[in-house]
Amino acid sequence: MNLLNETNARVALKGVSLRKTCPLTVIIPAYNEGKSLADTVKSVLKQTVAVQEIIVVDDCSTDNTGQVVLDLGVKVLRPPQNTGSKAGAQNYALQVTNSELTMAIDADTVLAEDAIEKLLEAFDDGKVAAACGFVIPRYVNTLWERGRYIEYLFAFTFFKPIQDYYDKPLISSGCFSMYRTDILKGNGGWSTRTLAEDMDLTWSFYQSGHKVRFIGDAVCYPIEPHSFLFMRKQLKRWCHGFVQNVQLHWRNIVHIKYLRSMVTVSLWDAVVASFVYLILLPLLAIAFRNPVFLIGYIIDVPAVLIPTVAVAIKRKEILRVLTSLPAFFVLRTVNGIFMLEAIVSEWVFKKSFRVYEKGH
């Protein structure tokens, strides 16, 4: 099946010349994204393939979010009241979507020019319900952005392609993913029952026998948290979301090959590695009065460095990678703190965190 219909070529959107058109609706949920939204929409308009429709959901913003895209020829929906989450805003637009494919993209994310075309290739396989791409932070300046830059380069170069090889990408990332609309609607859209709706949706697809793909050539560039204040919100949401999804899905995913191994190992690392890293290593160093234990913090530098340098050579960003590497070790320490907090809060104190706080 070829989703690009040349005979149906048409001027789909304002300012777009004759191109192949794909049966795709792009949903962009936005809450106070006046500064970044126009860039996101323009990057969709400049794609190598034209899309059927772009819907911006202005989730009752208090800034000029709705106005900045009025001249770009996109549909702007405004719910009667704030939906409370990204999932809620996306579902609001999904109700009026009737194209074969639906894409969700964050309002602070821009796409490489061929990102949609590359991602479409995944849907040549009729069993594929969702596909996601390579994520690289758009700005790499602050400590937190640099840490995230290394984390993404590492994960999307080494972990994610392996997950894809075994047909089980852990998450079809919420910032840039494409879905088969009928399967998405059949699933009830994006669920709001956890704080990580993308993980919830991905695991639900596996449970219903569908495939999810990771396409490394489809690249997007989101704005990552630039300060601890925003990083804190995002990490809290992600960590609690992971724990909530494990709690919600474990009875099902234990029967799904490779996914069960991946999730169990991730959970083990989330609990034990965080504990060792944050508590045990410093305690041992103090108890034995021997700093050799602190080597544990950096002993895996080669593991992180090899894949990131490999992709840095390809992207001609070696200096950026080398100067960003120390920030990664700061970020993962902070990540460990939030992961432990989420586990203790959700499972020990049974205090489920449900407030969706925007992380950028």
Added chain:
Amino acid sequence: MVAGIPGTGIGGIFYLMSAFCMPLREMTKLVRGKSNLMRWKFIVMQLGLASGIVMGFWITGWILAMVIPQKAHVFFIITSNGKILKITPFITAITVLFTVLLSVELLRFFVPKPHSR
């Protein structure tokens, strides 16, 4: 997002092992006529990364074993030879990984399979 702390724990070793198992899995696909050159290119690339990581670990262990004084090898005092930092943590991690993976494989026999949605 990577759950846990990327790079630490048994997750890294799990993915290394997954990478090294790729050729075996691909051979079975080849026999069934489901393999192609592109897939092998991808496997070679991931194997290259995995091998680089293993080599990086080995070099790190080798350097640490040389730099750190023998008496500081408090991890394993009874075997104070130069190889401990390279080998023992690796064996420990592999053992933990296999135990964790075996546990989840056993768990599925005790958890009823739900009806697919």
